[in-house]
Amino acid sequence: MLELQSVNKQFGGLRAVDDVNFSVQEGVIKAVIGPNGAGKTTLFNLIAGNLAPTTGKISFLGQEIQGKKPHQIACLGMSRTFQNIKLFHGMTALESVMVGRHIRSRAGFLAGMFHPPSSRKEERAIREKSFELLELLEIAEYADVEATSLAFGQQRAVEMARALATEPRLLLLDEPAAGLNIYETAEVARLISRIRDMGITVLLVEHDMSLVMDISDEIVVLSFGRKIAEGEPLAIQQNPEVIKIYLGEDEELAA
């Protein structure tokens, strides 16, 4: 579904992403882990089109996408959430998800924000579909609450629902459990597994090792921009190089 070939991103003298190769098979949850500054978010920005690689090739569903704009890539069936939650003030949870229905094109996105769909029937369909996504993520009871006033975990769920509203085949989640307590994290883990079970492929950046080890089918480990390991959770936990970079940083993994 997704393939990265010798992908590089240079910021001045810094190789934030250094010759990274990996692929993501359809139907899996794949995680990208690594210490702070390893290049995980940069990698996501390259895949989603927020940044262009310095060199290298990225293919999505058989098409080369490196250097394409985010809305072009979204149209092909990729959607993402951000490390820092990006919800609009003054919009309810339901409205925030409805905006996602229009996010496929830039014009559509703005039109969706400022001009309600011309036909009532169309608006009703969008509203119903968006409400179904809130139900799926178990936050339908907050449909009419301002999204930015919700608890952190619920805001993450709204963001995920909004990303799903574009009907992606590949969903990129950048630190979906950041800032969540253990109960909320367990909840998010369950929701991500449910999304995968719906047939949506998930690529995930996450620091919470228990979440990563619980739900991922495969893991890629980055350190200083380079891929240092790739494999199933159990193999990654036992990989000496991985243990070395996490020693002192994550006792659970190092233990």
Ligand SMILES: Nc1ncnc2c1ncn2[C@@H]1O[C@H](COP(=O)(O)OP(=O)(O)OP(=O)(O)O)[C@@H](O)[C@H]1O
């Ligand atoms: N736009 C930019 N310009 C210059 N340097 C950047 C830019 N974006 C990221 N970097 C640098 O690239 C490196 C990788 O950053 P990145 O945000 O991708 O790391 P990360 O793995 O997501 O870290 P974290 O776990 O803290 O989110 C860091 O050294 C960072 O300072």
Ligand SMILES: [Mg+2]
């Ligand atoms: Mg990051």
